[in-house]
Amino acid sequence: YIYLKLYVLRILLIMSIKLYNTLSREIEEFKPIKRGLAKVYSCGPTVYNYAHIGNLRSFLCADLLQRVLRVVDGYNVTWVMNITDIDDKTIKSVNDYSAWKPEMGEMTGNIKENLKKFTQYYKEEFLNDIKKLGIEKKHFSEMPCATDYIEQMKGLIVKIGNNGFAYESQGSVYFNVGKWREADKYGKLKNIDFENFRSGERVDSDEYEREQVSDFVLWKAKKENEPSWELDFDGKTLVGRPGWHLECSSMEYEILGLPFDIHTGGVDLQFPHHEDEIAQSKAGYGVEPTNYWFHNEFLQVEGAKMSKSAGNFFTLRDLTQRGLDPIDIRFAMLSAHYRSKYNFTFADVEAAGKSRKRIQRYVFDLINNSDGHEYIDVTSFSEQFFKNLQNDLHTPKALGELFTFINNNSPYVVGKNSRMELLEFFEEFNEIFGILTFTVPDEDIPEEVVTLANKRLEAKKNKNFDLSDMLRIEIQNRGFLVKDTVDGYEIEKL
Numbered sequence: 001y002i003y004l005k006l007y008v009l010r011i012l013l014i015m016s017i018k019l020y021n022t023l024s025r026e027i028e029e030f031k032p033i034k035r036g037l038a039k040v041y042s043c044g045p046t047v048y049n050y051a052h053i054g055n056l057r058s059f060l061c062a063d064l065l066q067r068v069l070r071v072v073d074g075y076n077v078t079w080v081m082n083i084t085d086i087d088d089k090t091i092k093s094v095n096d097y098s099a100w101k102p103e104m105g106e107m108t109g110n111i112k113e114n115l116k117k118f119t120q121y122y123k124e125e126f127l128n129d130i131k132k133l134g135i136e137k138k139h140f141s142e143m144p145c146a147t148d149y150i151e152q153m154k155g156l157i158v159k160i161g162n163n164g165f166a167y168e169s170q171g172s173v174y175f176n177v178g179k180w181r182e183a184d185k186y187g188k189l190k191n192i193d194f195e196n197f198r199s200g201e202r203v204d205s206d207e208y209e210r211e212q213v214s215d216f217v218l219w220k221a222k223k224e225n226e227p228s229w230e231l232d233f234d235g236k237t238l239v240g241r242p243g244w245h246l247e248c249s250s251m252e253y254e255i256l257g258l259p260f261d262i263h264t265g266g267v268d269l270q271f272p273h274h275e276d277e278i279a280q281s282k283a284g285y286g287v288e289p290t291n292y293w294f295h296n297e298f299l300q301v302e303g304a305k306m307s308k309s310a311g312n313f314f315t316l317r318d319l320t321q322r323g324l325d326p327i328d329i330r331f332a333m334l335s336a337h338y339r340s341k342y343n344f345t346f347a348d349v350e351a352a353g354k355s356r357k358r359i360q361r362y363v364f365d366l367i368n369n370s371d372g373h374e375y376i377d378v379t380s381f382s383e384q385f386f387k388n389l390q391n392d393l394h395t396p397k398a399l400g401e402l403f404t405f406i407n408n409n410s411p412y413v414v415g416k417n418s419r420m421e422l423l424e425f426f427e428e429f430n431e432i433f434g435i436l437t438f439t440v441p442d443e444d445i446p447e448e449v450v451t452l453a454n455k456r457l458e459a460k461k462n463k464n465f466d467l468s469d470m471l472r473i474e475i476q477n478r479g480f481l482v483k484d485t486v487d488g489y490e491i492e493k494l
C-alpha cells in the first residue's frame with residue numbers, strides 16, 4: 001500500500017530527472033526518445049592495463065545515472081558499454097613482451113590471437129573490479145568488444161567516403177575536417193581553436209589536443225606486427241585497422257540505433273573523442289549520435305593529477321591491498337557530485353566507511369526495534385531525497401539530508417507505519433547506492449569471524465583453495481563452523 005502511495009505521488013508530481021548537457025551547456029529536463037526507455041552508451045575501458053581509480057570513477061558515475069533513471073524515474077534502461085580492445089595503447093602493449101603475464105597464455109606468431117589473449121585478461125580484471133565496486137553485470141545490455149565490429153566499422157568508413165568527407169592518403173583513410181566545417185559545426189562540445197588549423201593536415205594518433213585539430217584518422221595503415229583487416233575504399237584495398245574514434249560511432253549505431261538518449265564519459269573525452277564521434281555519425285549516418293552528453297569530472301589524488309611518475313597512481317587492487325573496502329570506495333565516490341573534481345584521499349574513503357556503517361547501523365536498529373510510537377513524516381523526506389538525485393544527480397545534497405534525518409529521528413522512537421515506510425525508503429536508497437544489507441547479523445557471531453568467512457568465500461571464488469582451507473581452520477579456532485550454501489555461507493557455533 002505504501003509503495004503504491006509513493007508510486008502514485010511520484011506520477012502526480014511528474015518527477016523527472018534534470019541533467020547537465022555538455023552540448024547545450026545547460027541543465028535540461030531529460031526527455032527520452034521513446035517513452036519509458038532510456039538508451040545509454042558509455043565509453044568503456046581500454047583494456048591494455050588495470051583500470052585506475054580515475055577510470056573507475058567514470059564508470060561509477062554512469063552507474064549512478066542509470067540507477068537513478070531506473071529506480072527514481074522508472075525508466076527501462078538499455079545500457080551499453082564498449083570495451084576498447086584495439087587502439088594505439090592495446091597494440092603497443094600487446095607487442096611488448098615484458099607486459100605479458102603468465103595468465104594470458106603464450107605469445108604466438110598470430111598477432112590477432114595475441115591481441116585477444118592480452119586484452120581478454122584485462123577485460124576480465126576490469127569486470128572483477130567493477131563487480132567489487134557494486135556495478136552489476138545484470139544492468140548492462142551489452143558490452144561489445146571493438147574487434148567484434150570491424151566489418152560494421154568498415155561500412156561506416158565507406159559511408160563517410162561516399163558522402164565526400166573521407167579521403168585516402170598513404171594507405172590510411174582520414175576524416176576531412178575542413179570540408180566537414182562547411183557542412184556543420186565542428187567544436188560542439190568544446191570550443192576549438194582553429195588558429196593553427198590547415199585543411200589537409202593530418203593526425204594519426206588516437207589522442208591529440210584541441211590546438212592540434214586537423215584531419216583525423218578513420219582507418220590506419222598497417223605497421224609491422226600490427227593486427228590488420230582489409231578495407232575496400234576508393235577502388236583500393238587498404239590493409240589496416242580502425243581508428244579509436246570511429247569504433248564507438250559504429251557500435252552505437254549498430255547496437256543502440258541513432259540517435260540514442262545519453263552518452264557518458266570523462267571530461268577528457270569531450271575532445272577529440274566525442275567531437276569526432278559527432279562528426280562521424282553525422283557525416284556517415286546523417287544523424288547526431290545522442291541527445292544528451294554526460295561528462296564526469298576528473299578524480300585527483302591528494303589534490304594532484306594522478307600519474308605513475310608522481311607515485312600517486314592507484315588501481316583498485318592497490319587500494320584493497322592497503323586495506324580499503326571497495327564498497328567504501330564506491331560510497332566515497334558517489335558522495336561527490338559527478339561534475340566536481342573528486343579529491344581522492346585515504347582519509348576520505350575511511351570517513352565514507354564510517355558514514356556507511358552509521359547508515360547500516362541505523363537500518364539494523366530500525367529492523368530490530370518495534371517499540372517506538374512516534375509518527376515521522378517519511379514521505380516528505382523521501383520525496384526530497386530523490387528530488388535531489390533528480391536534480392542533476394546531486395548526491396551530496398541528498399546524503400546531507402539523509403544524515404540530518406538520521407540525527408533527528410532516533411530509530412527507537414519511530415512508530416510502526418513510519419518504520420515500514422522508512423525501511424522501504426532505505427530499500428529504494430540501496431537500489432541506487434548499493435551499500436547496505438538488510439540481513440541483520442547474528443550478534444553472537446563476532447565481526448572478525450564474519451570477515452574471515454567473507455575472505456574465505458572470496459578465496460574460494462578465486463579458486464585459492466589453500467587459503468580458503470586455512471581460513472576455515474582460523475574460523476574453527478574461534479569456535480565457529482562455516483558451511484557453504486548456494487549463495488554464500490552459513491556460520492554456526494561449534
Ligand code: AMP
Pocket residue numbers: 043044045046047053054055056057058084264265266267268269296297298299300306
Ligand atoms: P580509458 O580506459 O582510458 O579509455 O578511460 C575510461 C574512462 O575513464 C573514460 O571515460 C575517461 O574519460 C575516464 N577517465 C580517465 N581518467 C580519469 C580521471 N582521472 N578521473 C575520472 N575519469 C577519468
Ligand code: ZN
Pocket residue numbers: 042043044248273
Ligand atoms: Zn568512446
